[in-house]
Amino acid sequence: MGLKPAFMRDVPADVPSMRKVLGPKLGKQYAANPNLARYAFVLKFPDGVVTGRAVAHALGKIPTPRGPTLLAGQHFTVEAMGLAKAAGCEVIAVHEFFWTDAAYADRFSDRPLKR
Template sequence: MTLKPSVICNVPADVSSIKKAIGPKLAKQYSANPKVPKYAFVLKFPDGVVTGRAVSHALGKISTPRGPILLAGQHFTVEAMGLAKAEGCEVIAIHEFFWTDAAYADRWSDRPLKG
């Protein structure tokens, strides 16, 4: 399942603005980067596991040059974190998630169908 983020533009990098953009739960994980006065884009993913595909797709929709980008979500796979780092994005996550995209997909494909 692909998680589509909410995209908020031109968000000041202070705690209160970030809290308004991503909510209090995720904002608890935020620590200000003194090199970033404002994020060009803040992408808030819905609760769940954010895969590399979701990050790639979301970043592909943003025109370049981009400016500072903050990704916020509950869990990010190893590939998602790698893509974010390669693109120079900062990431806020509730929990560290050490699964790969493939392991996560396998986990959900093994579940019996309801019905």
């Protein structure tokens, strides 16, 4: 499943601003970074599982060098978290999700189509 994030630029890194930008569910997960005044980019993924492919695609759309970047979403696969950390991004997730991209794809490709 491809999830396209909402891109926001120059977002203050304080709690009230982040709760406004991220919404109530993801805003609860945010803890202010004392070493940071603003995020150059905040990428908010829609509800669902964010795969490594979705993170790579989204980060590819941001110019480099990009500055502090925050990725926010409900669930991130192991590969998605790895790509985000390798790119120096901070990540906010509602739940820990320990599936790989392949395991997630296998799990949901066997389902019969709803009609």
